[in-house]
Amino acid sequence: MSAPRQSFHSPWRRQTWRRLLNATVEGIALMGAAEQTRLSWAKSVRSVDEIPPAYHDYLHANLLDLAACLPAVLTPTFRGFLQRENEKLVFTHDERLYILEQSASALLPCVFPLAEINIIEVGAILLKAWLRVSGLIDGQPTSHTLKYNTVTQFLFDPLVAQIRDAQSDSPALADLRHERARFDPLCDYHYKFMSYARMSLLPGERVVDYLMQPEIRTPRLRVLGRSMSMRIIDTAHLCILTDNELIVIRDDPASLQSCNETRYGGVWDYLPLSQVQGAALEERADGLVLALRLPRDDRFEVMFSPANHLKAERLCAQLQAEIPC
Incomplete structure (x- = not known):
């Protein structure tokens, strides 16, 4: 004899949907819209304790002191979005703009002398925002783009003003x-x-x-x-x-x-x-x-x-x- 059919609104189906909503997709927990949106926000870094450990070795070797990079901005990874971004630590120090990108295998530094920056492009379309810096690094044309939610544009405004003023x-x-x-x-x-x-x-x-x-x-x-x-x-x-x-x-x-x-x-x-x-x-x-x-x-x-x-x-x-x- 066949098993009885389950109603769409049965406790079994409701429990199954709860499990799906709490499940993971490729190791990433399914999130609500508000939580996902927050993962597109850049973050302010104002203390040494807020600097992720992945950047410590580079900062010790090149700036000698972790606090030398403060204040800094940490760009979002857009985790949970269709197109993810690598996390980047962004700051200015000693007349240079540092963009330290944390890739899957290594830390990729991009250091612009402020005096060699040709163009700063800032875009804000609804919730989509970006900052593109173009200039010369060791005499070679280089461009780097940072992406983030428009809500956190205020974190990048001091950086842009400092580059322009320099x-x-x-x-x-x-x-x-x-x-x-x-x-x-x-x-x-x-x-x-x-x-x-x-x-x-x-x-x-x-x-x-x-x-x-x-x-x-x-x-x-x-x-x-x-x-x-x-x-x-x-x-x-x-x-x-x-x-x-x-x-x-x-x-x-x-x-x-x-x-x-x-x-x-x-x-x-x-x-x-x-x-x-x-x-x-x-x-x-x-x-x-x-x-x-x-x-x-x-x-x-x-x-x-x-x-x-x-x-x-x-x-x-x-x-x-x-x-x-």
């Missing part, structure tokens, strides 16, 4: 409130970029000029003379020239748009003028390109529409005048 050659004399007020004309049509611009300035930094470029589009399909579909050539961006750096704040093309077509979040690029070796405005079929020449033949480009031709020429001329000889 390459500042001009005296910090400008009034921050006055410099921020220069972006007030953007309020009516580009409020998000106005806010981002204000928060991007360092204390004492002087704004030389800025140029707002709305999203550049071109017709993809025309019917009876009307544009039925548009192709995006470049997203909206704001280019700010200060006495120390070029700041480019831009929309990420992968970011979703809200009901008023404003994209969520943004990406900040900080380029110290001390690393810019030349600048030129180039004409192309789909617009104008402000091309910056960086060490080791690296380039950074910003696009503008033909309608901004005169303003782009002025910005390029001012940039050329600000580049250290």
